[in-house]
Amino acid sequence: MIGEIGHMLPDSIRAVMGRVPAATLNAAEELRIRENRPMELSGAGRYGFIQPDGQVVDNPEAAYRPGREECIRLVELLTNHSLYALEEELRRGFITVRGGHRVGLAGRTVLEQGRVKQIRDVGGVNIRLARQVPGCAQPLWRKLANRHTGLLPHMLLLSSPQKGKTTVIRDLARMISSGSPSTRTPAKKVAIIDERSEIAACYRGVPVFDVGPRTDVLDGCPKAEGMMMMIRSMSPEVLVVDEIGGPEDAHALEEAMRAGVRVVATAHAGSLEEALARPALQRIFRTGVFERLVWLERDGGGDPVFAYFDSDGRPLEEIRAQIGGYRVCN
Numbered sequence: 001m002i003g004e005i006g007h008m009l010p011d012s013i014r015a016v017m018g019r020v021p022a023a024t025l026n027a028a029e030e031l032r033i034r035e036n037r038p039m040e041l042s043g044a045g046r047y048g049f050i051q052p053d054g055q056v057v058d059n060p061e062a063a064y065r066p067g068r069e070e071c072i073r074l075v076e077l078l079t080n081h082s083l084y085a086l087e088e089e090l091r092r093g094f095i096t097v098r099g100g101h102r103v104g105l106a107g108r109t110v111l112e113q114g115r116v117k118q119i120r121d122v123g124g125v126n127i128r129l130a131r132q133v134p135g136c137a138q139p140l141w142r143k144l145a146n147r148h149t150g151l152l153p154h155m156l157l158l159s160s161p162q163k164g165k166t167t168v169i170r171d172l173a174r175m176i177s178s179g180s181p182s183t184r185t186p187a188k189k190v191a192i193i194d195e196r197s198e199i200a201a202c203y204r205g206v207p208v209f210d211v212g213p214r215t216d217v218l219d220g221c222p223k224a225e226g227m228m229m230m231i232r233s234m235s236p237e238v239l240v241v242d243e244i245g246g247p248e249d250a251h252a253l254e255e256a257m258r259a260g261v262r263v264v265a266t267a268h269a270g271s272l273e274e275a276l277a278r279p280a281l282q283r284i285f286r287t288g289v290f291e292r293l294v295w296l297e298r299d300g301g302g303d304p305v306f307a308y309f310d311s312d313g314r315p316l317e318e319i320r321a322q323i324g325g326y327r328v329c330n
Helices: 011-017 022-026 068-078 084-090 138-144 165-178 223-234 247-258 272-277 279-287 316-323
Strands: 030-034 040-043 046-050 094-097 101-112 115-128 155-159 190-194 215-219 238-241 262-268 292-298 304-310
Touching: 011 068, 030 068, 068 115, 084 094, 084 115, 138 165, 138 292, 138 304, 155 165, 165 190, 165 215, 165 238, 165 262, 190 223, 215 223, 223 238, 223 247, 247 262, 247 279, 272 279, 272 292, 304 316
Parallel strands: 155 262, 155 292, 190 215, 190 238, 238 262
Antiparallel strands: 030 040, 030 115, 040 046, 094 101, 101 115, 292 304
């Protein structure tokens, strides 16, 4: 996985990462590089500090500490020497690089009229490593997809950060777009609005990740505007969108559903109760646009574990017991 971003690392840091055991790298999810501080690698809910010999240990005192020149060079490579050209992205505190990897930046902010204009004097970089996990959404697909139509209910996938929401909806897009010959589930036209270039990891408009043969991607476009654009221009049967939350998102979701388009979306929350109480999601929940809420956790091995709820947050298993033989799939 590090090989995909190796060309964006300074020679000294790349050399250290080249000594990290392959099994450790394969499980890596985040690489944190902080000026004059221990370099850190994390994955599957665990973290450790990287020694100069590539071993990952608990002791930060033994870790490799990149210097100022290395960190300046790192930012130059990550931004292709064009930090100012990425000003709009930097206002959000991160950029997305080729391959769908999200790079978070910490440092001194520059304000303009009380708003963040850019980040200067970057002292910390967090590279979140994007990866495909084909089949990771199979349990969800089997639980909720209608075998005859190939469609999911309007669905919102919820979890706390770094649990794999984007990975799951990427795999869902692939499966919906591909269909299933073995179960005679028809393929559907899918549209992905990829505001942060993380779902499909487009390069020059072409997806790097496998998102299915009948999928179109609108890359780098605000979600609300992108949903309307895709409905008007690409006639999708399913819309896939990541990290909804604003009032404009709620309006666009309602419009999409009124147009007969199924929606698969994600949102951040610390728990299902927090999601239901989150102000930014209140309008979405009040309108009842999502037929199913799915809570995502990860087990000890890092595999996804799903829990299913109706639009009011009631567990589907309880509903089935109450009304006798309720079918999740229509």
